[in-house]
């Protein structure tokens with residue numbers, strides 16, 4: 288692994304500078320004309336524990352479960368925030384609305400997480416509380 292930048296045209300032999308993978312992420316540096324091209328030749332490989340993923344261009348991006356955005360809008364954000372739809376930090380699908388008691392109010396906003404099915408059917412307030420759950 289070196290810091291050789293790929294410049295000029297690719298050559299079709301073993302010394303082709305475009306076949307160098309500077310950052311060792313599996314996407315060759317390329318030169319913009321071949322099928323492989325690392326748009327981020329000094330970025331990689333991804334640190335999965337930090338929620339990093341590699342896109343097809345050799346660039347690192349943060350998985351939905353680590354991007355600090357509440358992608359499914361349920362009030363619980365990401366793996367570190369405890370969103371149940373996030374299995375790992377690098378899980379790129381924060382896409383299941385977490386509502387353990389199924390009353391329509393996401394876990395992160397639900398002040399009464401133990402709403403029963405009957406109570407949910409009768410309706411809850413904006414905090415996810417049925418009238419019987421209120422003090």
Ligand SMILES: [Ca+2]
Nearest residue numbers: 310312314325
């Ligand atoms: Ca690379």
Ligand SMILES: [Ca+2]
Nearest residue numbers: 359361363370
């Ligand atoms: Ca969420």
Ligand SMILES: [Ca+2]
Nearest residue numbers: 388390392397
């Ligand atoms: Ca709920």
Ligand SMILES: [Ca+2]
Nearest residue numbers: 399400402415
């Ligand atoms: Ca509730």
